[in-house]
Amino acid sequence: MRSEAQAEKGTSLWQDALHRLMKNRLAVVGACVLATMVALALATPWIVPYAYDAQDLELGASGPSRAHWFGTDRLGRDLLTRVLYGGRISLMVGFAATAVSLLVGVVYGATAGYLGGRTDAVMMRFVDILYALPFTIFVIILMVLFGRNIVLLFVAIGAVQWLTMARIVRGQVMSLKHTDFIDAARVMGFSTSRIILRHLIPNVLGPVIVYTTLTIPNVMLIEAFLSFLGLGVQAPMSSWGVLIKEGADAMEEYPWLLVFPSLALSATLFALNFLGDGLRDALDVRAAKD
Amino acid sequence: MTRFLVRRVLGIVPVLLVIVTLVFFMIRLAPGGPFDSERRVSPEIIKNLEAYYNLDAPLHRQYLAYLAQLARGDLGPSFKSAGWSVNELIGLGFPVSLELGFYALLVALSIGLAAGITAARRPNTLQDYAPMSFAMLGICIPNFVLGPLLVLVFSLWLGWLPVAGWEGIEYKILPAITLGASYAAYIARLSRGGMLEILTQDFVRTARAKGLSETRVVFVHALRGGLQPVVSFLGPAAAGLLSGSFVIETVFQVPGLGRLFVQAAFNRDYTMILGTVLFFATLILLFNLLVDVAQAWLDPRLRNQGV
Amino acid sequence: MPLLDVENLRTYFHTRNGIVRAVDGVSFSVEKGETLGIVGESGSGKSVCVYSLLGLIPSPPGRIESGAAHFDGSDLLRCTPEELRAVRGKRISMIFQDPMTALNPYMTIGDQVTEPLRVHEGCPKMEARTRAIEMLQSVGIVDGAERLRDYPHQFSGGMRQRVMIAMALIGGPELLIADEPTTALDVTVQAQILDLINNLQQSLGMAVILITHDLGVIASTCDRVLVMYAGRFLESATVHDLFQTPRHPYTEALMASRPSAHAKGETLYTIPGLPPDLSTEIAGCPFAERCRHAVDGCRECELTLEDVAPGHQSACLRVQAGEL
Numbered sequence: 001m002r003s004e005a006q007a008e009k010g011t012s013l014w015q016d017a018l019h020r021l022m023k024n025r026l027a028v029v030g031a032c033v034l035a036t037m038v039a040l041a042l043a044t045p046w047i048v049p050y051a052y053d054a055q056d057l058e059l060g061a062s063g064p065s066r067a068h069w070f071g072t073d074r075l076g077r078d079l080l081t082r083v084l085y086g087g088r089i090s091l092m093v094g095f096a097a098t099a100v101s102l103l104v105g106v107v108y109g110a111t112a113g114y115l116g117g118r119t120d121a122v123m124m125r126f127v128d129i130l131y132a133l134p135f136t137i138f139v140i141i142l143m144v145l146f147g148r149n150i151v152l153l154f155v156a157i158g159a160v161q162w163l164t165m166a167r168i169v170r171g172q173v174m175s176l177k178h179t180d181f182i183d184a185a186r187v188m189g190f191s192t193s194r195i196i197l198r199h200l201i202p203n204v205l206g207p208v209i210v211y212t213t214l215t216i217p218n219v220m221l222i223e224a225f226l227s228f229l230g231l232g233v234q235a236p237m238s239s240w241g242v243l244i245k246e247g248a249d250a251m252e253e254y255p256w257l258l259v260f261p262s263l264a265l266s267a268t269l270f271a272l273n274f275l276g277d278g279l280r281d282a283l284d285v286r287a288a289k290d
Numbered sequence: 291m292t293r294f295l296v297r298r299v300l301g302i303v304p305v306l307l308v309i310v311t312l313v314f315f316m317i318r319l320a321p322g323g324p325f326d327s328e329r330r331v332s333p334e335i336i337k338n339l340e341a342y343y344n345l346d347a348p349l350h351r352q353y354l355a356y357l358a359q360l361a362r363g364d365l366g367p368s369f370k371s372a373g374w375s376v377n378e379l380i381g382l383g384f385p386v387s388l389e390l391g392f393y394a395l396l397v398a399l400s401i402g403l404a405a406g407i408t409a410a411r412r413p414n415t416l417q418d419y420a421p422m423s424f425a426m427l428g429i430c431i432p433n434f435v436l437g438p439l440l441v442l443v444f445s446l447w448l449g450w451l452p453v454a455g456w457e458g459i460e461y462k463i464l465p466a467i468t469l470g471a472s473y474a475a476y477i478a479r480l481s482r483g484g485m486l487e488i489l490t491q492d493f494v495r496t497a498r499a500k501g502l503s504e505t506r507v508v509f510v511h512a513l514r515g516g517l518q519p520v521v522s523f524l525g526p527a528a529a530g531l532l533s534g535s536f537v538i539e540t541v542f543q544v545p546g547l548g549r550l551f552v553q554a555a556f557n558r559d560y561t562m563i564l565g566t567v568l569f570f571a572t573l574i575l576l577f578n579l580l581v582d583v584a585q586a587w588l589d590p591r592l593r594n595q596g597v
Numbered sequence: 598m599p600l601l602d603v604e605n606l607r608t609y610f611h612t613r614n615g616i617v618r619a620v621d622g623v624s625f626s627v628e629k630g631e632t633l634g635i636v637g638e639s640g641s642g643k644s645v646c647v648y649s650l651l652g653l654i655p656s657p658p659g660r661i662e663s664g665a666a667h668f669d670g671s672d673l674l675r676c677t678p679e680e681l682r683a684v685r686g687k688r689i690s691m692i693f694q695d696p697m698t699a700l701n702p703y704m705t706i707g708d709q710v711t712e713p714l715r716v717h718e719g720c721p722k723m724e725a726r727t728r729a730i731e732m733l734q735s736v737g738i739v740d741g742a743e744r745l746r747d748y749p750h751q752f753s754g755g756m757r758q759r760v761m762i763a764m765a766l767i768g769g770p771e772l773l774i775a776d777e778p779t780t781a782l783d784v785t786v787q788a789q790i791l792d793l794i795n796n797l798q799q800s801l802g803m804a805v806i807l808i809t810h811d812l813g814v815i816a817s818t819c820d821r822v823l824v825m826y827a828g829r830f831l832e833s834a835t836v837h838d839l840f841q842t843p844r845h846p847y848t849e850a851l852m853a854s855r856p857s858a859h860a861k862g863e864t865l866y867t868i869p870g871l872p873p874d875l876s877t878e879i880a881g882c883p884f885a886e887r888c889r890h891a892v893d894g895c896r897e898c899e900l901t902l903e904d905v906a907p908g909h910q911s912a913c914l915r916v917q918a919g920e921l
Contacts, residue, residue, distance in 0.1 A: 129305050133312075136536065137551065137567055141313065144555045145320030186383050228346040228434045228537060229552060241434075248438035248541070254445055269430040492698035498653055499688030499693075500713050500764070514703040590748040591702055 017206075022279040027278020033271035041088045050078040052085050053236065071256040073246065079257065082238060083264050089239040090265070093153060093178040095218040100158025101219070102212055105165025110204070112166070113173030127163050135160040139222065143231040153232060157222050161215055168211055172204045179208055213223065213276035217269045224265060240265040299581070304577045309571050310360070310564065314353055315558055343561075356564075365565035370557045376565035383547035384569075386456060390465055390504060390544060391532035397470030398531070402477025403520070409478070410485035410516070411508065421478060428475025437468040437541040454543040465542045469535050475529050485516035514588050521588060525581035529574040557581055599626035600772060600804050601650075601689075606664035606674075608642075608649045611657065613836060615876040618646040619659075621828040624902075627772065632798065632805040634819035634836070636812060636851075637873060642828040643808045649674070649772050651689060652681050670774075681686040687717040690765035694777040696757035701748040706760055707745030713768045732763040736793060755786035759793065773798070774806045779814065791818050812855055816840060824848050827873050827883035833902055844911040846921070847884045881916065890915055 021027055040047070054138035059076040061069060112123040142156040176182055185195050220240075226232035227241030228248075235242075240261050247258030340346045344355055359366055365376035405421035412418055431439075444464060445453040455461050488494065489512055498510040537547040547566065554562035586592045608620040620642045627633050635643045648654050650666050650673050666673040667780050668689070673681060690713075693699040701709055710732065711725035720728070722737055726745065733741030736759040749757055758778060765773060775794060778884040779787035795818055798805050815822055815836060824847065832845040843849045852858060853866045870887040873879055882888070885895040895914055902910040903917045915921045 129308050133309055133567075133571060137570055140536075140552065140555050141316065141563060141567070144558070145317060148323075217430075224432060225434060225537060229540065244435055244438075248434070251438055251442050255442055258435075258438055258442065262431075262439065265432070266430045266435065269432075270426065273426060273430060424723060492693060492695060493701040495653060496691075496693060496699045496761075499651060499685055499691040499699065500716070501682045501684065502712070502716055506716070511701050511704070589703060590705075591750045 017282040020217065021278050022181070024278040026274045027282070030271040030274030030278065033062055034275060035269060037087060037268050038091060040084060041091045042086045042221045044088050048084055050081045050197075052081060054081075055076070063254075068242070069236040070260045071254070073254070073257055074250065077245075079260055082243060083261055084242070086238045086243050086261065087264060089150075089233055089237055090220055090223060090241070091268070093150070093157070093223040093233075093239065094216045097154045097157040097161065097219045098212060098216045100154055101161035101165055102208070103216060104158065104287070105162035106169050106204075108162065108207065109169030109171075110173050113170035113177070116174070116177070120170070120174075122275035124167075127166055130160075130163055133160075136222070139226065140229070140231060143226060143273075148231060148234050150233065150237070153223065153226070157219050160222075161219060165208070165211055165215070165279070168207050169204055172207055173200065176200055176203055210276060210280045210283060213272060217272040217276075220269065220272075295583070297577075298579050302572070302579070305575060306568065306571060310357070310568060311353075313567050314327060314356065315349075318349055318352075343367070349549065352562040360559060360568075365568070366561040368554075368559055368562050370554065370559040376561050379550055379562060380547060380569055383545065383550040386544060387539070387546035387548060388532055388537070390462065390469065390546060391528075393462055393466035394470035394531050395472065395528060397466050398473035398477055398527070401470070403481050403517075405474070406481030406520075407477040407485055407508065407513075407516075409482045410489065413486055415428060418482075422482065425475040425478040428471045428478075431471075433468050433472060433535060434537040434541065435495040436471055437464070437538060440464050440468060441541070442461075454541070456544045461475055461542075465538050465544055468541070469531065469538045476523060476527070477520055480519040481517060484519040485512060488512045488516040491515070518585065518588065521584050522581055524584075525578045526574065529570070532573065575577075600629045600668070602626040602665075602667040603650065604665045604667075604788055604862075606643050606646065606649060606666065607662040608654060608659060609662050610659050612876070617875045618828050618878070619875060620649060622663075622684045622900075623825075623828070625823055625830065625833070627804050627806060629771070630798075630802050630804055631821060632795075632819045634815040635806065635808045635825055636810065636815050636821040636822060637825035638810055640872065640875075643810075643825050644776050645828075646825070647691075647776065647806060647808060649693065651685050651774075652678070655840045670721060677763050683717070686713045686765075686768040687768045688770055689772045689774065690768065691774045691776065692758070692765045692778050695781040696754055696761050697749075698779065699761060700757055702749055705746050705748055706752070710745075710760065710764045710767060713764065717768055728767060729763070732767045733760070735797065736760070736763045736766075738763070754782055755790065758782060758786075758790050762790075762793065762797070766801065766803075767824075769801065770803055772804045772806065776806070776808045777810070778807070780809070780811075787814075790828075794818070812851065813857070824851070826881065828875060829883060829900060829912070830902060831882075831884065831912045835908060838906070838909050842906075842909075843907060844905050844916050845913045846888045846890050850887075882912065 021058055034038055055075045059072055060074060062072045062076075064071045068078050068080065070083060072078055073082070108123065108127075112120045138160055139156045140151065142159075142254065146152055182195060182200070223239060224241030224244065227239050228245045230245070233239040233242055243261035244265065247254075247261055251258040337346070344352055347355070356366070363377075365380070368376050368379055371379060402425075405425060409418040409421045441453055441464065444451045451464055452461050452569045485508075489508075494507060494512055497507045502511070536548040536552050538544065539546045540552065543549075549567075550562070551566040553559075554566065603626065604624045606620055606623050607618070610617040610619055616860070623642075623646060625633070635646070637643050645654065645659075649659075649661050649664075654661065659676055664674055668684065668861075671680065673684065700706075707726065707729060710729040711720075711722075713727060714720040714725040715722070728743040729745060738744060738759055744752075749760070752760060762778075773794075778794065779790050782790060783816065790816060794805065794807075797803075807814070809815060819835070819836050821835050823830050824839075824845065826847055832839070832843070832848050834844070834869075839848065840852070843852060847868075850866075850868045854868060856865060859865060868887055873883050873886065881894075881896040881898045882891070882900055885891040888895070890913075892915065898914045900912050902912050905916055906909045911917065913921065
């Protein structure tokens with residue numbers, strides 16, 4: 001009865017999903033937090049109260065105050081400014097590396113799934129082998145051996161994150177290839193490109209969107225983790241991971257240096273995870289995570 | 291079953307070979323060598339060192355020599371820790387990581403399962419939201435944040451536990467919790483999802499119709515099926531836990547394998563890097579195999595298919 | 598005194614789209630040893646009705662709003678969960694529609710069949726095993742001793758339903774509730790299973806409530822029939838009376854729409870319209886909208902089953918008034 005009513009209203013799958021998403025309060029909060037973070041990151045150069053490298057050696061490390069909301073570090077640098085600039089890097093790495101993994105994963109998975117047969121078996125066997133590689137180790141080796149530059153960081157992280165995406169896309173393509181409605185489209189004489197554009201992509205899109213949303217926090221975690229080990233973003237740039245590392249080193253005397261960057265990172269991760277979970281429920285995607 | 295096991299164990303070998311080859315050439319192709327930073331050493335000595343470690347031979351020779359060595363189970367001498375073989379170093383670090391990983395796994399399983407099953411029994415009530423919010427916290431607070439924060443509170447402010455080190459049991463509490471926390475969170479989410487799905491199945495209704503107690507319905511009838519997602523997660527998770535987390539071992543100064551590896555990577559200790567990668571990969575593959583066996587044991591429908 | 602006496606049972610589901618009145622004020626009783634059929638379309642509330650008795654309604658969203666179900670001096674709807682558990686699977690057993698999913702795929706047949714004995718009687722393992730083998734034998738699984746260690750997926754659909762029956766009957770229940778026991782099975786197996794239930798009922802002397810949407814199943818197995826529609830009973834009669842002289846327009850329409858009521862090649866009769874939306878309150882007779890005999894009074898009346906012949910009750914206003 002409900003579906004009939006919806007059909008009457010003419011709501012499409014996507015409108016329906018959006019409606020369900022808007023009803024999920026946590027997901028909406030997540031989207032808002034994320035949007036704020038992105039807006040702040042984009043606007044950082046114009047809104048920061050201090051220059052990025054402005055030192056105030058006389059002041060030194062000071063706790064949160066009216067002049068310095070998040071306090072200052074040992075060199076008297078404003079922590080709020082540094083957290084904002086760090087967020088730019090962290091978010092950029094998150095989005096860029098996810099884009100790399102998205103591109104590689106979708107192309108690889110769709111190819112394997114569409115070609116099927118022996119090619120598919122070989123391609124997926126390769127993915128299985130890469131799964132057995134200890135990811136973090138792999139990234140560490142890459143970063144150590146090939147110098148610590150930020151482009152390599154995208155590639156390294158993207159390179160280990162595309163595997164699951166490839167599996168998901170392949171699975172979707174495989175299952176869709178043989179479903180009745182694709183057959184029906186073929187019987188009706190639609191061209192291959194039309195089938196791919198109008199039927200395959202919309203159906204694969206749901207899981208891809210969900211998994212992408214859930215990959216971004218993972219990627220940001222890896223970046224922060226690498227930076228924490230000193231392998232990620234290098235000075236004079238900084239990211240939340242770098243700031244957390246500095247904060248952890250100084251936490252005995254200046255705990256705020258650890259607390260604020262940690263809060264910024266965790267809040268963003270929360271937002272992305274809630275949004276991802278919400279999207280998964282709204283788009284009714286199963287097995288997109290873990 | 292035996293045939294299945296033999297086939298799977300043999301299947302591990304080519305995978306390891308691919309990994310060794312990949313990492314071997316990646317290391318050699320990278321700019322810079324292991325002895326670059328040692329400035330005081332004269333070129334002759336470096337030559338001698340390179341000759342000693344067979345680094346002056348053509349690349350394919352080095353590769354074949356390394357494989358021959360591997361076939362004997364020898365991971366070679368460490369480039370940086372003079373007088374130590376890689377086998378010895380791993381033997382030194384792994385038991386520590388194993389112990390830490392074991393405690394962390396205990397933490398993860400006990401907290402994760404309890405939270406997940408509790409939540410699944412009354413979905414969309416406080417009994418569900420409370421543990422699941424906690425789980426989300428565990429996922430969103432990375433261990434390199436959680437670790438320092440726990441030290442800050444329990445060691446520095448409260449003074450209950452030591453800051454770092456690896457001696458008595460009191461040294462192991464914070465690292466185990468820090469390492470286990472995010473795994474506990476994932477296990478909680480997975481077991482909740484699995485149990486929720488199973489609890490709506492017809493056979494659970496049958497079990498209730500038989501007049502079984504709720505406890506028996508949940509633990510005897512539903513648990514096996516509900517834990518399937520957790521079991522498949524445990525493969526990679528256990529490998530990750532037991533190999534020790536680099537960050538945890540760094541934060542808490544635990545002399546485990548993870549820290550040895552990070553040091554080796556920074557030092558460009560070729561053989562040590564290769565050796566640890568190989569060791570970790572073997573661990574992961576073995577755990578995945580173990581998971582498949584466990585799954586067949588849990589789900590009789592998988593048994594006959596020979597997996 | 599009847600074995601089970603249900604009065605004015607109402608089970609509502611409180612969903613986001615409103616209150617669904619799945620079962621809305623039904624009363625019936627089951628005598629010792631008899632077979633009572635409940636027939637109705639899918640969604641008419643047959644299953645919800647019997648699940649309510651045993652507390653198997655998922656709650657939330659389901660809630661029993663009113664009613665009583667007297668079984669041997671206690672009210673099943675008001676007793677404690679422990680008391681209800683002591684009845685379930687011991688004195689009242691159930692078998693379900695789909696034996697593929699109703700058996701636990703992770704447990705052996707032996708464990709599942711012996712479980713009621715071990716839980717309700719604390720029966721020792723070896724004795725439970727012996728009784729399980731005997732029980733399997735009586736449902737037609739002769740090599741029970743070997744098959745106890747097998748898992749459900751190693752059985753065919755019909756065999757699984759036999760296992761279900763063995764599991765339901767091993768505790769010697771006074772009442773067996775069979776919820777569409779043959780719907781998921783092949784036609785040839787259906788008859789075997791119905792025969793088996795009938796034979797076991799006679800040898801064990803238990804009562805059976807058989808729920809089905811298939812009038813043919815009713816005709817071949819039941820003593821008395823209740824016709825259910827939109828959460829209410831419209832007619833109650835012996836099988837003989839119901840098929841000879843149906844006294845409710847809905848029953849008539851149901852009979853007329855059976856394929857066997859038609860000559861080959863003839864267009865099948867279908868009842869016009871759709872069953873009513875249960876999430877809005879229905880005034881009067883729920884079938885009125887689709888009934889060709891309906892008059893204005895049908896949409897206002899209080900729906901009650903009244904005697905229209907000895908042992909034959911109908912809820913139709915016009916039948917009660919002698920107009921039809």
